[in-house]
Amino acid sequence: MSTLTDDLRLWAGRSRAQIDALTVAPSLEQIGRVEQIGDGVAIVSGLPETRLDEILAFEGGLRGLAVDLGDSRIGCILLGDAGSVRAGSIVHGTGNVARTPVGEALLGRVIDALGTPLDDGPALEGCAMAPVEQPAPPIIDRALVTRPLATGLLVVDAMIPLGRGQRELIVGDRGTGKTAIAVDAMINQRNTDVICIYAAIGQKASSVAQVIDAVRRHGAPERCIFVVGEADTAPGLQWLTPYAACSMGEYFMAQGRDVLLVLDDLTKHAAVYRQVSLLLRRPPGREAYPGDIFYIHSRLLERAAHLSPEKGGGSLTALPIAETQAGNISAYIPTNLISITDGQIYLDPRLFYEDQKPAVDVGKSVSRVGGKTQAPALKALSESLRLTYAQFLELEVFTRFGTMVDDRTKKTIDHGRRIRAVLAQPQFAPLGLGEQVALLFAVGEGLLDELPLEHVGRFRALLPGWLADRCPTLLKLDDAARALTETQQAELRMALTTLAQEARKTA
Template structure:
């Protein structure tokens, strides 16, 4: 029994010593916890009292687990925009600050997924495997950190690549009235990256859920969805999520840019984003300005789009190209939001309702559209054959208007009208049928040498899909040279035109 008593005593001493060691690591000092109270909730905004130490744009956590964002700080209250459904937030509920700004997951685990602006999957798939979490608001690269835009973004849309070329790191606005094909051009650009090294991010802001589904299905059917990220904030989502969506999309795309890769982001669209910002600003009692938009609406979109850039070699030479979309009313480009965005971006592709109604697809207005940067990145072969197309087409459109009104004689300008009609037929292109640069060069070379003058517009449309296999068979060396960015001698351009001529003469057109 004595031995058992000693063993029991040793065990007790060891347990006591272990307890003392554990107590040393426990912080027994008093801890202050600050929390506020929800005073009222309405229209996606919660007005909160207390929380004197909360900072602007800090993420807040409500008692039921819902999240919010401190949008305005007044002397005695905070206006927070809800990032979840407001059904679980009630007056009298406790709110605490997290000390953190809103962060979203980034990394390869997002590729091929459909997520909400907080990075939560909404496609029914497994949880996101994130590499890191980065703030949605990040500073744009400084001037010294940027490099010249010198590499092309090939959209596969002939009218864009030949007349308004885009460069990696550029911001090109796609603007036009409702239902004129703005999203179609952006999706064509995403789909054409199927064989490139670009990561694509599609951000839907305030769109109908069915429209978002159609866009995603189009990329899945024709593109490479495994290298795309879809950020969906439909019109049914909380206004806070719609407001946050473009910033979250840029952060997800910047991860790849900062790794030295290339990314393309489409924001569809910033007009609805501006309307959401106006809604939240008026609800939080910010003073309205022009067209009831708050004074910071220009800064909001400027700081967003400035994040698109091509980085200097010391930072990896990655690039982020932005294609924001904006909607006009009755073609009014001088409205407040369109003028803001036009002045922020490096050019705009303007879509015209009249052209769309005349079955010109894509309905690009060549007179109002411009690219202020990408021409420097255009591949030499395409630049060689597209030199006069824009001027000739603009002259044709003006002349066509006069002839429609009986202003000039048809016989006098028959050649100009005939060539203009052929240019229009060449620039017309169905959705989801991207053209390689070599196909574009061959088409324009054939146009310049008069090969297409005898064809009807319908015959030119039938000829287009047959050009790629014909070039691969008869001029594969020239295809490789064009893709490599080499200039073409006149003889090489003639050879490309002859390939198209052979197709025409053999009746394949």
């Protein structure tokens, strides 16, 4: 009994010492209440010190983003399921802005905008946290876009080339292959050091799964990050997805690395913003979009840049995607994005239905920066290709009326059809620089003009193995390779002439 009494006295003495050591001071905690909630938004009162874009904590762990500050009420975008929150529930101010995890641990993962794993993998550990909203690099910290970003698509690399640090819009109707071009560009980076980030905004789960599966089968998924805000997720998470993906890319850009960011697509992102803005009773503007619809995309895409050597020399290349209705490229959101970006790749539904894939309309597509970065070996062969192809398209339309044409015009049309056949390309089959140079050389020298049009596909199929046997040095060309010398041209001409003859025999 004495031992128990002594233990109780000792415990009481320690507790008294701990209590005496405590520092008691008043603390201030901001508490508000939910007035209205539903459809992905909430109206909160009682938090007068809340700042714009501050994270608010609701009961049950739900978080919200303060986007509309009134005199006595705050409009919030909810970042999750609001099933556990009702009118009258308590809300706490956190004083923090929305943040997303960044770092090497994200590579190869499928996550949402706040870093929650969606691939049944382990939770992210050891990641730094970065704000989803960050200012764009100032002009003084940027450098000229000088290095090409090869997509592996001949029609893009030859006539609409991209540069590392550029912003190039992919625009077209639904189901014309916009995502396919972006995915092929990601797959083509399997032989480079470029890190790829795919941001799915408002996409169906099946569509996102197809993209992830394609990259895993054909690309380098260990250097890819998939940031997903599916159509059935909270509007707030869809809204944050492109900004979070951009912050993840900026982490690697700051380390001097090159990043490719695909935003699929910003039309749905704008629709989500319009939805929550109307629910928050913001004044609607053109097509019911709020007045700052241009600013939400411009501040996002301005973060894509090529940093100066003093800042590490990294780059963030943005490929935003926009959807048009019935080919209306002059619609509100597409024209906004065209004015923000450095060019656009326009996909024509007519070409798609004619089985010309990729269905790129060369006349309406442009790259305002990438032409200065194009590989010299490719640039020397593609300088006149765009003009020749445009002339062919005009002549082809003219001859559809049944007009008699002379031999010269007929020869131009036959040559143009072979250009079009060469530009057609199956999905998940990106071409290396050497293969692109060989194809452009063959069509530019007229080596395919005598080959029946239906045999051009066979010529393309035999080309890689033929070059490996006859011109192995051509397959080793890189972005810095100069234009082909006369000796190289003679060697290549002989090899391709023989290949054309072989394609005619075996087709």
